[in-house]
Amino acid sequence: MHILLSNKYFFIKGGAENSFFQTAKLLESRGHAVSFFSIQDSRNVPTKYSRYFMSNVEYDKPSFRQNVKAAGRLLYSWEARSNIERLLQNQKPDLAHLNNIYHQISPSIIHTLRKHKIPIVMSLRDFKLVCASYSMLANGKICELCKGGRYYQCFLKSCVKDSRAKSLLNTAEMYLHHKILHIYDLIDIFISPSQFLKTKVEEMSYKRKIIYLPNFINIEEYKPRYDSEEKTIVYFGRLSREKGLLTLIEAMDKLQDITLKIIGDGPLKEELRSKIAILGLNNIMMLGYMSGELLKEEIQKSMFVVLPSECNENNPRSLIEGFALGKPAVGARIAGIPELVKDWETGLTFKMGDSDDLRSKIIYLTQNASMISTMGKASRWFVESELNADKHYHKLMQIYEEACARYN
Numbered sequence: 001m002h003i004l005l006s007n008k009y010f011f012i013k014g015g016a017e018n019s020f021f022q023t024a025k026l027l028e029s030r031g032h033a034v035s036f037f038s039i040q041d042s043r044n045v046p047t048k049y050s051r052y053f054m055s056n057v058e059y060d061k062p063s064f065r066q067n068v069k070a071a072g073r074l075l076y077s078w079e080a081r082s083n084i085e086r087l088l089q090n091q092k093p094d095l096a097h098l099n100n101i102y103h104q105i106s107p108s109i110i111h112t113l114r115k116h117k118i119p120i121v122m123s124l125r126d127f128k129l130v131c132a133s134y135s136m137l138a139n140g141k142i143c144e145l146c147k148g149g150r151y152y153q154c155f156l157k158s159c160v161k162d163s164r165a166k167s168l169l170n171t172a173e174m175y176l177h178h179k180i181l182h183i184y185d186l187i188d189i190f191i192s193p194s195q196f197l198k199t200k201v202e203e204m205s206y207k208r209k210i211i212y213l214p215n216f217i218n219i220e221e222y223k224p225r226y227d228s229e230e231k232t233i234v235y236f237g238r239l240s241r242e243k244g245l246l247t248l249i250e251a252m253d254k255l256q257d258i259t260l261k262i263i264g265d266g267p268l269k270e271e272l273r274s275k276i277a278i279l280g281l282n283n284i285m286m287l288g289y290m291s292g293e294l295l296k297e298e299i300q301k302s303m304f305v306v307l308p309s310e311c312n313e314n315n316p317r318s319l320i321e322g323f324a325l326g327k328p329a330v331g332a333r334i335a336g337i338p339e340l341v342k343d344w345e346t347g348l349t350f351k352m353g354d355s356d357d358l359r360s361k362i363i364y365l366t367q368n369a370s371m372i373s374t375m376g377k378a379s380r381w382f383v384e385s386e387l388n389a390d391k392h393y394h395k396l397m398q399i400y401e402e403a404c405a406r407y408n
Contacts, residue, residue: 011045022215022217033093074173097400122191129190142312148205189209191210191212223300230259232260248358251359255359258362260285261302269286304322304376309352327379329347332353
């Protein structure tokens with residue numbers, strides 16, 4: 001089978017891109033042909049398909065002309081339709097698997113795919129199908145006011161970067177795509193990496209078929225270590241407000257015998273440094289962005305992973321990677337996190353945003369080394385048995401075959 005994979009970023013920006021490239025690698029390893037459609041970027045992974053990629057438009061430029069161009073493409077991109085038309089004529093894929101295509105690519109490519117009678121599946125990475133700002137957050141708090149197609153709430157609450165103008169644009173995008181063009185109704189099957197995301201999208205009144213298929217991991221690339229070299233715990237991921245890092249820093253107060261390593265980069269970095277300084281904490285290390293073996297080594301040396309998110313997490317890859325390395329986790333009791341962090345099995349959960357509860361769970365685990373080891377082994381077994389490549393591939397092919405059957 002020849003599969004066309006599309007994602008707006010063609011470099012590792014976060015967990016969604018990691019899963020995108022892992023899917024490509026999995027399909028190629030099983031003998032499938034894979035082609036790609038994305039946007040141009042100096043950070044892109046080299047590929048022969050880049051000649052079909054769209055030009056890059058940045059959304060926060062001061063130029064009025066650039067902002068108008070970006071706004072137009074967010075709503076509907078004729079460039080995307082033209083470029084993917086050339087790709088389809090030359091490559092002729094059997095199926096298209098879309099990932100995060102919003103804004104930079106736009107769903108305009110769906111019309112071209114449908115014109116060529118190509119089956120389409122789409123992996124959901126966030127809540128963009130039902131939420132104009134994609135995060136289901138408003139003013140830092142979980143919000144479901146867009147439920148039932150009330151997308152105007154995004155504009156009223158300035159949900160997009162606290163900007164009325166940007167919120168108006170996203171609101172218009174939702175009404176155009178969902179109420180006028182009904183463009184997402186042309187997708188045959190949606191894939192959700194978490195049961196929570198599937199349920200929440202359905203609760204928000206979206207009626208198309210959604211199949212649960214969690215992310216997977218190439219387990220042979222991760223060597224577990226069930227003990228720890230240091231009395232450290234680790235957070236790794238994006239440094240942004242919704243990740244709950246300010247709560248985590250507050251929890252580290254009075255835990256001077258435990259060191260927290262924060263690994264990653266993002267817009268909250270300087271505020272985190274300031275918070276650490278104000279509290280006078282010397283048990284927190286900010287190590288910056290890491291990847292590959294260096295990141296794995298830091299995780300292996302730690303006791304466990306912490307994910308204090310204060311947003312509707314989907315199927316966090318940081319937890320899966322930590323589990324694969326033999327580390328349990330302490331995670332916020334919200335959204336898709338409890339599907340992975342199962343109390344007293346693969347870790348402990350705490351009340352979201354409650355630094356005292358988080359601190360108590362950190363203390364409990366650090367005082368019970370044998371439990372960390374037992375949970376670490378259970379975590380590794382969980383990814384080996386449930387999130388392995390073979391199981392994922394078998395289910396993915398069933399989804400592909402079901403989508404293709406509709407055209408036979």
